[in-house]
Amino acid sequence: MDPLYRSLWDDVDGCDTHDAYKILTRLKLSSDHDPELHRAIEAIQVMEPGQRTHYPNLAEIGPGLPATTWFWTNWIPRGAITILAGWPGIGKTYVGLHLAHCVTSRTAAPDGAELDLRSGIALYVDAEDFLPDLYFRAQTWQMNLNSFFVMQRPPRDLLDFTKPEYQDELTEMCFCLRPDLLVVDSLSMINSRGENSIEEVRSILAFLADIAQQFDTALLLMHHLRKPGKRVTTPVTMHDLRGSGHLVAMARSTITLDLLKTGPDDDLNAPRRLQVQKKNRGRMPDPLAVHFTDSPATPDVAELTFAPVNTVLTAPATKTEECSHWLLNTLTAQGPLAQAKLLQLGQPLGYSRMTIQRAREKLNGQVIDTLGAYQRGNQWRLADDESDSQP
Structure with a gap:
């Protein structure tokens, strides 16, 4: 509020509406030579003196807010974004296609729960130009292809949702099809x-969130994790979603898919673990083991079966592996710490100085020094702390 506006407002605020109107009208007639005064008078006339802006409270807003409903109870809500994150090649597309199969065949969720199905339609946005393989897998699984729709990537172009034409196409498809699941x-x-x-990603996430809410659909968004020193065999933690804070904040539920370690050596054919890492409402469901087995029809296509993780015989983590997870979680929660402080925190848990040092080495550069290993004031910090601080 500039000084001229405030001065005029104070002059007329105590007057009744009729007197204030007369004062402002006389001033306005004599203000043609003063554009700034003319503008201030018009701004005051829009809001009558004595009038106060009404700001709605939660008691007024609350009854009109949409309630959370679950497409897959405690896993994937309707009307919001759900992230499925994992290392490239871990099997996220298989899981997304399996959920589409559950929709089109009107069968239960992977954990046996009943899905909230209405149209029985699944819509798959194939931005990775993977449609031939999707079709081959869907045929092998004998999916109901009449209820499975695809938005295809255009030839020699990207399916860029920053462009209005692609946003309009997806909006129209959702309006006409009303899919239960949008992948x-x-x-x-x-x-x-x-x-x-970041700004373009935020714009796209806002568009997708609006699509999910507008059509009350379950929206599953695939997210490839990429971290230095990480491989497909590395377990996924919430730390691995650091740097994707804007993405996780927009999602109502965040699910990860990683490899279950069933022996001392890495086995790329081992079962996967499907786990909810973060959600805003309801209990955290128990993680599921995902078994990939060759289809009887063709060994080039896997069939998925699901079971509780505790039914899979997993190899116990070594002391160094346990310490590696502890070290990541501690630096994620508390930020940079001196090695002496880490030793103080780790010793009650049974982690010696040597174990903590080996755990850092096992993390392959994910933990670095702030100054130098032997410099006064040096601390250990996560290598991606600086990138995470960007807007």
Whole structure:
């Protein structure tokens, strides 16, 4: 509120509406030579003196807010974004296709729960140009293809959801089809500038969130994790979603898919673990083991079966592996710490100085020094702390 506006407002605020109107009208007639005074008078006339702006409270807003409903109870809500994150090649597309199969065949969820199905339609956004393989897998599984719709990537172009024409196409498809499940595969391929353009990614997430809410659909967004020193055999933790804070904040539920370790050696054919890492409402469901077995029809296609993780014989973590997870979680929660402080925190848990040092080495550069290993004031910090602080 500039001084001129405030001065005029104070002059007329105590008057009744009729007197204030007369004062402002006389001033306005004599203000043609003063554009600034003319503007201030018009601004005051829009809001009558004595009038106060009404700001709605939660008691007024609350009854009109949409209630949370679950497509897959405690896993995937309707009307919001759900992230499915994992290392490239871990099997996220298989899981997304399996959920589409559950919808089109009107069968139960992977944990046996009943899905909230209405149209029985699944819509798959194929931004990665994977349609031939999707079709081959769907045929092998004998999916109901009449209820499975695909938004295809255009020839020699990206399916860029920063462009209005692609937003309009998806909006129209959702309006006409009313899908129970919308799978977007993947975030990195629906933006011509990739996931590094934070502002464009936020714009796309806002568009997808609006689509999910407007059509009350379950929206599953695939997200490829990429971290230095990480491989497909590395377990996924919430730390691995650091740097994707804007993405996780927009999602109502965040699910990860990683490899279950069943022996001392890495086995790329071992079962996967499907786990909810973060959600805003309801209890955290028990993680599921996902078994990939060759289809009897063709060994080039896997069939998925699900079971509680505790039914799979997993190899116990070594002391160094346990310490590695502890070290990541501690630095994620508390930020940079001196090695002496880490030793103080770790010793009650049975982690010696040597174990903590080996745990850091096992993390392959994910933990670095702030100054130098032997410099006064040096601390250990996560290598991606600086990138995470970007807007």
